[in-house]
Amino acid sequence: MTTTARGPVGGRVPHAVWAPLPVGSVTLGTDAGLGAWQAASARATVPHCLDALESSGVLDNLRRLLDEGDPARHDGPYRGFNFADSDAWKTLEAVAWDAGRTGTDPHEDTVRAIVDLARTVQDPTGYLDSHVQGGAAPSGTPYADLRWGHELYVLGHLLQAGIARSRAQGRDDLLTVGRRWADDVVARLVDGEELVCGHPGVETALVELARHTDDPRYLDAAVRMIDLRGHGRLGSGPFEPGYHQDAQPVLASTEVTGHAVRQLYLLAGVTDVYLETGDPAWLTTLERLWEDAYGRRAHVTGGMGSRHKDESFGDPYELPPDRAYAETCAGIASVHWCWRMLLATGQGRYADELERALLNVVAGATSADGTRFFYSNPLHVREGHDGSSEYSPSGRLPWFACACCPPNLARLVASLHHYVATGRQDGTLAVHLYTDADVVLPSAGVAPGTSSARLEIRTRYPDDGTVTVRSVDPWHAPVALRVPGWADPARVRLVVDGEPREAVVVDGYATVVPGPDGVREILLDLPLDVRAVRAHPRVDAVRGCVALVRGPVVHCVEQVDVPGVALEDVVLDLGSPVRVAGPVDGIDAPVTLRARGLARPAVPDAPLYADARDGAEDGDEHAGTDVVVDLVAVPYALWGERGEGAMRVWLPTAGDR
Amino acid sequence: MTTTARGPVGGRVPHAVWAPLPVGSVTLGTDAGLGAWQAASARATVPHCLDALESSGVLDNLRRLLDEGDPARHDGPYRGFNFADSDAWKTLEAVAWDAGRTGTDPHEDTVRAIVDLARTVQDPTGYLDSHVQGGAAPSGTPYADLRWGHELYVLGHLLQAGIARSRAQGRDDLLTVGRRWADDVVARLVDGEELVCGHPGVETALVELARHTDDPRYLDAAVRMIDLRGHGRLGSGPFEPGYHQDAQPVLASTEVTGHAVRQLYLLAGVTDVYLETGDPAWLTTLERLWEDAYGRRAHVTGGMGSRHKDESFGDPYELPPDRAYAETCAGIASVHWCWRMLLATGQGRYADELERALLNVVAGATSADGTRFFYSNPLHVREGHDGSSEYSPSGRLPWFACACCPPNLARLVASLHHYVATGRQDGTLAVHLYTDADVVLPSAGVAPGTSSARLEIRTRYPDDGTVTVRSVDPWHAPVALRVPGWADPARVRLVVDGEPREAVVVDGYATVVPGPDGVREILLDLPLDVRAVRAHPRVDAVRGCVALVRGPVVHCVEQVDVPGVALEDVVLDLGSPVRVAGPVDGIDAPVTLRARGLARPAVPDAPLYADARDGAEDGDEHAGTDVVVDLVAVPYALWGERGEGAMRVWLPTAGDR
Structure with a gap:
């Protein structure tokens, strides 16, 4: 669940305390806050990324696989890193969420052309990796280099794009392409092939595919891949096993290690597995690792990863502001993981860290005009700084040799409306992120006894601490409003239909339980000292x-x-x-x-x-x-x-x- | 001049203020201090390195080049980094200095076998690089990859080993091998081939070869290689030109940049060129870069290089103790450069920094037993440190995938007696490093009017601040004793033949000028607060x-x-x-x-x-x-x-x- 499950509130994620709302439940206002960011990204960042798919060679890498004689065939060399295909899938995920959200699809012709291209060059087995298929990989054959090949990572992004297009736009063409590959991977795993990727990411996608298709084989595949880690299968060398989260089985891990993005993507996947299976051993491990990551290794901006070397978490409390790596993708991964931990536990501290990352390290990674980006996000730039490396430049850059971050930003921002609120079986609605938003719940999504309803959230947060939640019709279900950990509970003001109420904060939320007549307006005032x-x-x-x-x-x-x-x-x-x-x-x-x-x-x-x-x-x-x-x-x-x-x-x- | 010129005092380095003493002038006492370190290195580190030449595949890499049918031929794959040959040459340099110093040659059979092997596999052109010759280099042919090939770097170490063996033992066999290659390089440069190495180091060796052979073509070659830098010839890519000191011509540089060892080796070479040519533009540049390096980018231990990433100098004042890279080889390179700056200027501050590096970062790189080493030398190890990387281990290691440091330590330590004292045309003897040592000067090496003499330096420095310099026969030439910058001049005690004298410190030295009867004993007492x-x-x-x-x-x-x-x-x-x-x-x-x-x-x-x-x-x-x-x-x-x-x-x- 990069963003949302499709079913009724609380109905589709068996072990979630808070469950995602149905797609389309939340619409953000575009004047300010998250909605303005989302609109700017759709307007500037997404077209910029689509252009870069051409200029950086990503699509040409796929066109190299077309038959000779095909006029669209590209004859130049493979360009970019071996996982460059993922730039295309990330961008298509962003396009899908934007199109579903706005009801417009300005890039549909481009998307269809890319889907057609992908379908055409896909191997009959379902395999689809232009680096390996195009003969650019030293290893030569599929899955011959699980450590560095990134093929399953690419699959994960293809699946997320296909799922997003299916959910947001009801178009299953790209999903069919991805699922064909996923089915081959599942079959190989069933046959005993030990497929595990040096760069995690496919795990969340497989769980999401299981949710989206009601096919538990994909969940089993994700579990199998997680179980395969920590037994040295990914090998060693100049990079130690910890770099790939292969030094220990996940359940035996006590610390986050290695490449920060890989570690956080993996743990998001493990949380997804917990959300589906409910095995408490997973949750215990996740809570332990989360404490290590956020209690000893997070920058105050929410940036994760202290070292440029190996793009890694450092030792405990090793948090240099000038050499903070704090990769943009690690900030995004932190949002992914915290979101899933929030769903799994209902604890507001996960939303606090999600918000810290989102509004600081992630928000800062894109320029105001939406077309320049930071890969690494330092907390200190020195006088006399040498900005010649694209990993520590003196300003944002339009693209990168390794361009993982810009389209990753685009897909996260395009789906931000999914992170605003969740629901629960008892009908409680929880608001996690404050921004102008309309929340519409179909009757099926509301607890028995409550009617279909629309809530308007209005605020200038985080510039101002006042948030109002209004309903045209009286609202009868409980509403849980997040009170961030930095807010002094004694100074939080809560007013319900004009009447001040004591804000009792439990697990980071103040819950308003409507009386028999329901409630029309809740005002929450957070002290922004x-x-x-x-x-x-x-x-x-x-x-x-x-x-x-x-x-x-x-x-x-x-x-x-x-x-x-x-x-x-x-x-x-x-x-x-x-x-x-x-x-x-x-x-x-x-x-x-x-x-x-x-x-x-x-x-x-x-x-x-x-x-x-x-x-x-x-x-x-x-x-x-x-x-x-x-x-x-x-x-x-x-x-x-x-x-x-x-x-x-x-x-x-x-x-x- | 890695260590010493061969001629009479002050006679062989035209633009030196202090000139090296003839080989054999200084013998260290082995009870403590530098001499004990030297003895321990000869006893433990050098045999350890010789063993590693076998176990790490360095000699087998050369044996791969033997004719088929030769019983000594090795048929396995090339092992190690592409510059692994240099491990052999560094080790042979150490063996030569130790043999010359002690008058014993326990490793002579091994050395001769390696020299024979080198001579046998050397290409008829003189070229000798087992990585390229053995077909292990992707570039295929000599000098096809100047950026990463390291071939001229390997040549530099071969030359230094050959010169050391010639100077210390009077055996020219290895020198002949190296000179054959150097002659080909010189001819190529004369023909207009733009040979410049991504990893400097050959420059000092070429200047030393010019000194040793009285052949100025080698000096010209070094100058040409320095002039070739800074014009983008080494290309760009994931590593910026500054990494290879190719972003700017040396004379236009205002800051040290990139890989610290490369930068410091290069500047040692430039200083050697200044010492031979006397062009003041070189010295002005060197002083400017030295101020930048030691005034803004040196750790308090003398370690150089702040970043693990790219093994580089960081921004000004970026000096993290926990992530100090401070590569052992950069400490050694710092000794090389400071020594040459000391010779060029006579300023004690260069000796101060040489000593800081030598007694802290360099000394700490080897275990007490002489067989384990640090590659990187942090100033802080955290509780919970992950020592799984050999570049940031929790303790010293016996060898490294990239084994540049251990044999580099061996060759420096084997030549430490060369750094103790220098002379000057006027007969002044300067003592730079305090340790038990006997300094014997032949009459030709002493200024007119003074006789051959022997000075005994006795001290427990740096544990104790008292240094005595005694002469059996009265000594008639001035003696300059270094007063380190950390010593309060007002509290420095100087006693000459029992008479207290005021210690007048000029350029970091207190000079004792003997009266008509000469001097027999000087006592210097440094306040070791x-x-x-x-x-x-x-x-x-x-x-x-x-x-x-x-x-x-x-x-x-x-x-x-x-x-x-x-x-x-x-x-x-x-x-x-x-x-x-x-x-x-x-x-x-x-x-x-x-x-x-x-x-x-x-x-x-x-x-x-x-x-x-x-x-x-x-x-x-x-x-x-x-x-x-x-x-x-x-x-x-x-x-x-x-x-x-x-x-x-x-x-x-x-x-x-």
Whole structure:
């Protein structure tokens, strides 16, 4: 369930506490918030990705497989990484959700041409990987290099695209292509072939395919693939088994390891398996690994993965802001996993982390114009930064040699409306993400005794903390509203049809149970204080620093806002208040923050290392008098929109250095 | 001049302020200090490396090139990285210096067999690279892949081995093999072929060959190779041109970039070219780049290279202790470059940095028993560290897939006696490194008016700060003794033949000019205070921390010395004195340090991020009462000798977090 199951509320995911709503239940407003993001992505990012499928060679890689003499055949060499096919499937998933959501299909001709191409070049067995089929893989034959081949990863994305097109648009053409391949994989597994992919991702897709087709063989295949991990089948070498999550069986794992995207995709798949099977051993393992990941290895922006080297989680508490890898796809994977953990447990903390990732690291990965992207999402860019690598550039880039991130953003954003609310067997509706949205539930989706209904969620969140939920007709089922962990429960205001109510927060949600007459309007007011956040003392990399966070939004300071001094020489005066302020030029955010900074320019040619002098907290490295600086902090998601320059999320505080 | 020129003092390096002494001038005492290290390396490390040449396939790679039917021919596949030949040449360089120094040649049969093998398989053109000749290189033919081929890098190591064997043992067999290849390279360059290597290293060797053979064509070849850089000839791709020092011409460079070992080897070569040509533009560039490297990008241990990713220098002041790459070979390259800068300028600061690297990062790379090594040299190992990668293991390892470091250590250590002292045209002798040593100068090597003489340097430095320099016969030439930059000049004691003298320190040296009767004994006493060193405020990664340094020796604390508490929870009480103490079990060092620490265990399940609460310096993350801990700090070079566990060079100080 990348996004949603198709059945009635609570009816299709046997072990979910919260179950996805039926497709089409939620429509986002496009003025602001998630809906505006979604509209911008459909308008700019999706066409950009479709163009890139041509310019980067992804479609030509498939056209190389056409028969000689076919006028569409492409004769050049294979281009890009071996899993480049997945760029096409991710993009088609985005197109499908957008088309289903808007009822328009401007890219349908393109999509059909790609589906036709895929159907034409697909091997009679169902196999469909242009890298291997086109002779570009050193291994030569299908599944000969499970470790690096990425073929099952590609299958996973093909399946998700096919399912999305089927669900959102009712068109099964692409699903049929994907299912043909999946059936061959299932048959091979049944025959005892040990198919397991170096890059997880297919597991969630197989579970979703099982849900969508009511065919449990696909679920069995996902379980089998998970069971196959951790026995050394993926081999070793310069990359250790942990890189591929093959060092230990999942159930024996106590820590997240290796490549962050792979680990998080795998755990999303395992959660899907739990949601279908209900085996408590899975959930115990998932909760343990989640605590490790989010309690010891997550950046304050929700970015995951500390190391550029191997794109990996680092050691516990190894969270460098400047070299945060925090791959965009890892942020997306974090949303996937947290969503499934939320469904499995009903605990708001999973939604908190989902929101942290979504509104910070994921949102920041795309430029305001929707056509430039970050692959890696640092929390600190130094003065003098060398931006020559596309993995640590000085600004967003239009495309990448490894282009996994942009179409992954497109498919997530196109499906954001699925993450807003869920339901439960007893008819309770839960709202997880606050943004302008209309929620329409068919009568079949509502608990006995309640009627079909439409709820309007209206808010300027996260700029403003007030959320109203209105119903034209009285609403009779309970409504659970998420109260994020950062909100002081004592200061949360809840007003139901004009009457203040105590907000009793259980598992991260305040639930309004309507009386006999139902309810028409709920107002939730969340205190959006500015918090100066410190990291756990073991996070050495940001010792003596704070991050300014308002509600769920992490802020950063940029060199462009402190002309005349080097941002790298500025410390935050924590003794002065941090104020909420209006917009600044060039940043499309109604709210920014203002704080008092002190510039402490280093003495020219100050030595790299000098005596601390008898325990004084300050050396004599800085030039005496501090200069007061008006600091502007803008939402992290909008950094880098005003040209290149230093940027910091973590601000040293006066007295700490 | 990896180590020494052959001619009389000051006579062979035209633009050196200090010139190397003739081979054989300096003999180290083997009880302690550099001589003990040298003896241990000859006894354990060199045989270990020779064994590894067999077990890792290096010699078999050459034996694959023998004619079919030759009983010594090896038929297996090529093994190891494409530059594995260099492991053999480095090891043979070490063997040569050891043999020359000790007058014994226990490995001579082995060496002759390898030389015979090399001569036999060498191509008629002189080319000798078993990876390319053996058909293992995808590029197929010589120099077809200058970027990754490493062939000229291999040539450089072959030449250095041949020169060492010629100089130290008077045997020219290996030199003849290397020179044959070098002659072909020279001819190709003369013919206009643009030969430049993705991995520098050959430049120093070519200059040394020019010195050793009095043939300036080799110097011209080195200059040409340096001039060829920075014009994009090495191509681009996933690695940017800066990785190979090909983004800019050397003379236009303002920052060190890319792979640290490559950059430092290149700059050592450029310094050699300056030493021969005297072109001031080279020196200006070198000084600028040196300031960048040592003023903004060097770890306090002398380790160079901040990033595992691409083994590269990072941005300015990006110096993470936990993820310090600090490759052993980069420490060695730093010794090479600083030595040449010292010769070129006579400035003691270059010797200071040479010593910092030598006694900390380089010394720490080998285990006490001489047979295990670090490739990367972190300044912090976390509790819970995943040591599964050989580039960030939890302890030293016997060998590596890429085994550049161990034989590089062996060849440096085997030549350490060359770094102790230099001379000058006016007869001045300069002592740069303090260790037990006898310096014998032939009459030809001494300035007119002075006789042949022998100086005995005796000291327990760096454990003790007293150094005596004695001469049996009165010594008539000036003696310059290095006063390191960390020593307070006002507290340096200088006693000449029993008479206290003021130590006037110029360019890092206190020079004793003998009177008409000469001098017999000089006593230098350096104040070895324990310093709590802070980093420049822009070194974010160690904000609020100090490193304990005594004289040139950086110390660290290890988990084994703080039983009962987690080292990661300990802060240093800077208000209490740090005391000098005796040895601890398992550490072969007469001096360790003792300090007062405070253990601040984190609350179990303390959140990763929490509010800083109104500007208080401390959150409530730790469990209230501090527990006093007796901290033991041992020399960094000896860390990891007592099993695995957390280690820190940089200690958080009380109040800073």
